[in-house]
Amino acid sequence: MNLDLIIHNWRCFDSLHLSIPDHSFAIVDDNGSGKTTIISAFYSLYTGQSWPMTKFSESLKRNSLYYGLITAYPDWSLTGQINSNGRLINKYQKPTFSSPQQSFLSHPKVFTYLPSDNTWLSSSRSIKLATLDNLLSLCYGEKYVSALKQLSKFVKAKNELIKHCNVKNQHIQNDEILANTLSDKVLEYSEIIWNYRFAFFTSLEEELPKFQNWIQNNSLPIHIKYSIVDIHGFKKQKLKNKENTLYNWSQLWRKELIVGKTMFGAQRDDFVFQINQTSVESMFSRGEMRLIVLFIKSFTQEILLQNNPNVSIYWLLDDVFNELDNKRELIFFKQVLEKSQFYIITSTKKINFKIPQYSLNELIKK
Known part of the structure; x- marks a missing residue:
């Protein structure tokens, strides 16, 4: 019907x-x-x-x-x-x-592909994280979504406190006590998000060798460099799932007042896909970049199905087969779309596999 x-x-x-x-x-x-x-x-x-x-x-x-x-x-x-x-x-x-x-x-859980996804991995940090969070929200559900909302709330509150202190141009002890409380909350929800992201990237990297079958290319292994920002405002690679670190909130607070914003938390994460320490966007064609994004999204679909085998999955794909040859179209159809319950594809040209x-x-x- x-x-x-x-x-x-x-x-x-x-x-x-x-x-x-x-x-x-x-x-x-x-x-x-x-x-x-x-x-x-x-x-x-x-x-x-x-x-x-x-x-x-x-x-x-x-x-x-x-x-x-x-x-x-x-x-x-x-x-x-x-x-x-x-x-x-x-x-x-x-x-x-x-x-x-x-x-x-x-x-259903609804997955999308937009032409702009082609440049996802080379986009600004904020755009990369927004797309990543959308995917992880699909596969990890309400716990991840709730942690994101709480982190955003406390980062916003801390930014407002920083602005308030800088406007009145004086920093009293009560302000620093509140700042420390907010920093504790930013850390609490960042650690939840870090654990989910780290687990996702670790599992994805283990699956990336299968991507060579998608691109018909025996290139060097792809590695994911996932970085968080320490309390000094410097990037460091996230190497393990949980890190026991003592945080000097007073030192951080002084720097944040100078910079004028919250310098620490999962909202400042970054990640890069690399081959031999060179980002993949410098090595892959436009069609291959499109395929690696689709591979990542299909991996997210697999996690979702593992966590909830009965879930319905829909795909909405806008102009997805531009720059893909017939063989790669078929690979994507077999690997991804056949596992979904429903999909809509848009195209300016006839699609080669059998679909109304x-x-x-x-x-x-x-």
Whole structure:
């Protein structure tokens, strides 16, 4: 049974009524036709979140005051409206039940691929971490998500305290006591995040030799250099899962007042994929960079299935097969997509493996 989806003021469309097939398929159409608009709406409808690396305000059609993603199910929708203060207020609701007769009401884990993922490993530290955290949130669930939220809360509080002290230009003992308390909390939640990230990178590095089969290349082994920042503001490689370190918060506090921000915590981590101490982005082609990102995401899928064998996995892949030859398309299909319950691919060219393919016009409900 197809999913009726009505889109209002979402990205490039004023209003559109779609019939989404309940089987995996590809949208094959020209650039600028609105393919990404469709899968971004599908993603937000399932997750209640904005399309990765964007905000809901960026999906609101220009000069519009509201948007709506409406289904035939009365209690499944995502809407947003600009309030009197000019702020976009979003409202998301989805049923908590599912049944075989209502397959679209399942609650899957949704993986994505965006063309910008091609440059993920060479992006800024903040973008790299944001994408990594999105993946680890999928495979490790609420414990990881909660640690991220708590870390963000205490880093924000500490930054506000630093700003407060610098504005009044005096640093009294009570301020330092509060700073030490906040530093303890930053450390507490950073250690949780460090342990998850370290375990992920350690397991991933053990699997990376399999990536050579994906790229048909017997290159040197790929290593992951995962770095955290110590209390002096210097990077150091994370070498083991737990480190017993005594922290001189007073010394850190003095430096943070000079710099004007929190200098310590998991929010300042970094990682590099290297071959013989040279970053892979300096050695791989664009197609190979695309494949290594897909390999990392497929590895995340494997961890998720190990932790929860009954979970449903959906993939939304935007222009994923550009720069991949037929053999590598088939490898990705066999290694990843066949293990998922549902996927939508967008492309400007016909896809070579067997999958239903529609133009955007064919998905519009007449």
